[in-house]
Amino acid sequence: MKDLSFHIMDIVENSIRAEAKLIGISLVEDLENDLLTLQIEDDGKGMDSETMRQAANPFFTTKSEKRIGLGLALLAQATREAEGKFEISSRPEAGTRIRATFRRSHPDRKPLGDTYATLETLVAGHRGVDFLYEHRRGTDVTRFDTRKGECL
Ligand SMILES: Nc1ncnc2c1ncn2[C@@H]1O[C@H](COP(=O)(O)OP(=O)(O)OP(=O)(O)O)[C@@H](O)[C@H]1O
Ligand SMILES: [Mg+2]
Numbered sequence: 001m002k003d004l005s006f007h008i009m010d011i012v013e014n015s016i017r018a019e020a021k022l023i024g025i026s027l028v029e030d031l032e033n034d035l036l037t038l039q040i041e042d043d044g045k046g047m048d049s050e051t052m053r054q055a056a057n058p059f060f061t062t063k064s065e066k067r068i069g070l071g072l073a074l075l076a077q078a079t080r081e082a083e084g085k086f087e088i089s090s091r092p093e094a095g096t097r098i099r100a101t102f103r104r105s106h107p108d109r110k111p112l113g114d115t116y117a118t119l120e121t122l123v124a125g126h127r128g129v130d131f132l133y134e135h136r137r138g139t140d141v142t143r144f145d146t147r148k149g150e151c152l
Contacts, residue, residue, distance in 0.1 A: 001074060001078075001110075002110065002111075002113070003110050003111045003112060003113030003114075004027075004038060004078075004110050004111070004112050004113060004115075005112060005113030005114055005115050005117070005118040006113065006118075007038070007071075007074065007075045007078065007100075007110075008025060008038070008040065008115065008118055009118055009121070009122070010071040010074075010075075011040045011071060011072070011075060011098055012025070012040060012122055013071070014071055014072070014096075015040065015042035015044050015096065016126060016129065017044075018042060018044025018045045018046070018096065019044050019045055020042035020043050020044035020095070020129060021043055021044075021128070021129060021130065022042070022043045022129070022130045022131075022132065022147075023040065023041070023042045023122075023129060023130070023131050023132070024039070024040070024041040024042075024131075024132040024133075024134075025038075025039070025040050025119070025131065025132070025133050025134070026038070026039045026040075026041075026133075026134045026135070026136075027112065027115065027134070027135045027136070028135075028136045029104060029135075029136065029137040029138065030104070031104075031137070031138045034103055034104045034105050035101055035102070035103065035104055036084075036101070036102045036103075036104040036109065037099065037100070037101045037102075038099070038100045038101075038102075039097065039098065039099045039100075040097070040098045041095065041096070041097045041098075042095050042096050042097075043094070043095040044095055044096060045092065045093060046090045046091045046092045046093055046094050046095050046096055047088075047090040047091075047092065047096060048092050051090075052088055052089075052090045055069075055072050055088055055090075056072040056073050056076045056086065056088065057069075057073065058070055058073035072088070072098070075098070075100050076100075078100070078102070078110055079100045079101060079102055081106075081108040081109075082102040082103050082106035082108050082109035082110070083102070083103040083106055084100065084101040084102040084103060084106075084109075085100075085101050086098075086099070086100050086101075087099045087100075115135065119131065119133055123146060123151070130145075130146045130147045131144075131145075131146045132144075132145045132146075132147070133145075
């Protein structure tokens with residue numbers, strides 16, 4: 001996966017599969033501290049502590065047709081390549097939050113890619129799901145909330 005937009009697509013697919021009705025995607029570029037944080041939050045069915053512990057293991061999946069589950073493992077790897085960190089927090093019946101932090105200027109930090117096209121595809125493809133998107137870059141903010149009928 002060459003850019004973070006592909007990862008966003010993939011991580012959001014997990015939220016959809018977990019029957020989320022609201023998915024929050026936030027990208028924060030902290031120029032002062034040279035950090036980039038991607039956070040994806042959902043209100044889906046969540047994970048118990050054992051599933052959460054295993055989730056970023058490439059040999060763990062709850063998809064019955066598969067033996068490996070790469071989505072979280074690949075994003076975790078991308079953070080390690082750019083001096084970042086990766087965190088999952090989840091509670092059954094409450095939801096899941098995935099947070100990936102990168103050193104923004106690190107030469108191996110993946111580019112954002114076309115986040116707008118990614119968001120458009122997600123919104124168009126999942127009419128029953130609401131999306132809240134926020135991209136902060138320094139003091140610049142781009143935001144939309146499909147619950148308010150907003151689009152990009
Ligand atoms: N948002 C989420 N809500 C609930 N469970 C999740 C969520 N994201 C991941 N999981 C759990 O973690 C497992 C691993 O996720 P991961 O994306 O790494 O692989 P996968 O979705 O199983 O397979 P792949 O992404 O390769 O198609 C999933 O099978 C699921 O059990
Ligand atoms: Mg997945």
